[in-house]
Amino acid sequence: DIQMTQSPSSLSASVGDRVSITCRASQSISSYLNWYQQKPGKAPNLLIYAASILQSGVPSRFSGRGSGTDFTLTISSLQPEDFATYYCQQSYSSPLTFGGGTTVGIK
Amino acid sequence: EVLLVESGGGLVQPGRSLRLSCTGSGFTFGDHAMSWFRQAPGKGLEWVGFIRSKVYGETTENAASMKGRVTISRDDSKSTAFLQMISLKTEDTAVYYCARDTGAAAGRGARFDPWGQGTLVTVSS
Numbered sequence: 001d002i003q004m005t006q007s008p009s010s011l012s013a014s015v016g017d018r019v020s021i022t023c024r025a026s027q028s029i030s031s032y033l034n035w036y037q038q039k040p041g042k043a044p045n046l047l048i049y050a051a052s053i054l055q056s057g058v059p060s061r062f063s064g065r066g067s068g069t070d071f072t073l074t075i076s077s078l079q080p081e082d083f084a085t086y087y088c089q090q091s092y093s094s095p096l097t098f099g100g101g102t103t104v105g106i107k
Numbered sequence: 108e109v110l111l112v113e114s115g116g117g118l119v120q121p122g123r124s125l126r127l128s129c130t131g132s133g134f135t136f137g138d139h140a141m142s143w144f145r146q147a148p149g150k151g152l153e154w155v156g157f158i159r160s161k162v163y164g165e166t167t168e169n170a171a172s173m174k175g176r177v178t179i180s181r182d183d184s185k186s187t188a189f190l191q192m193i194s195l196k197t198e199d200t201a202v203y204y205c206a207r208d209t210g211a212a213a214g215r216g217a218r219f220d221p222w223g224q225g226t227l228v229t230v231s232s
Contacts, residue, residue: 001171034218036152043204043222044144044152055220087152091217094168096142096154 002026002090006099012107017078021102023071023088031067032092038101039084047086048073078104109133109221113205116226119195127190129205129223137161137183140213143190145201146225155203158188160211168213173199195230202227 156169206219
């Protein structure tokens with residue numbers, strides 16, 4: 001199975017901050033990497049797929065980059081509605097696997 | 108609007124069975140693979156399994172953690188996917204989500220949007 005490791009597991013930031021979250025795969029997954037946002041008590045929401053393609057309707061302050069084993073999700077200017085938990089997920093091979101999540105909290 | 112609604116969750120005793128349903132609307136259900144995920148209380152997301160579309164033979168794949176205890180099926184005439192779980196254990200307690208694959212095959216590059224609101228399964232005596 002491909003292991004996905006996210007860092008940090010949590011962070012505190014202020015509105016307007018630039019925030020980056022890292023996801024590392026235990027083997028190369030090319031660009032088959034998705035990012036999801038989950039707010040408390042809600043279902044996950046697809047933000048980015050294929051490592052860098054913004055899902056329709058997602059604000060442009062979100063961006064993704066990377067390929068192979070190392071990936072990054074960046075929020076260019078954190079907004080109040082962005083405080084949530086973020087998960088990476090590889091879709092290179094079955095079983096599909098997720099990172100452990102990164103919770104973005106208010107500083 | 109594309110919508111998924113899960114149902115069938117609840118309190119069940121260890122060793123019993125449960126069938127969850129996921130009904131879609133606002134899209135051609137049969138054109139998409141459907142996947143199930145779960146999230147134990149306070150924990151991260153875990154993939155349970157998926158079923159491909161009819162074009163891909165409605166084949167399924169399941170996570171090893173539930174292998175032999177899970178059957179995923181679909182009834183496209185009812186725009187519904189099912190997750191049948193047997194021999195439930197306390198560690199199966201979780202919110203179970205269904206999600207639509209944007210494609211038909213749940214193959215390499217699969218991505219899941221939207222997700223249903225989830226249904227809570229509590230396994231306890």
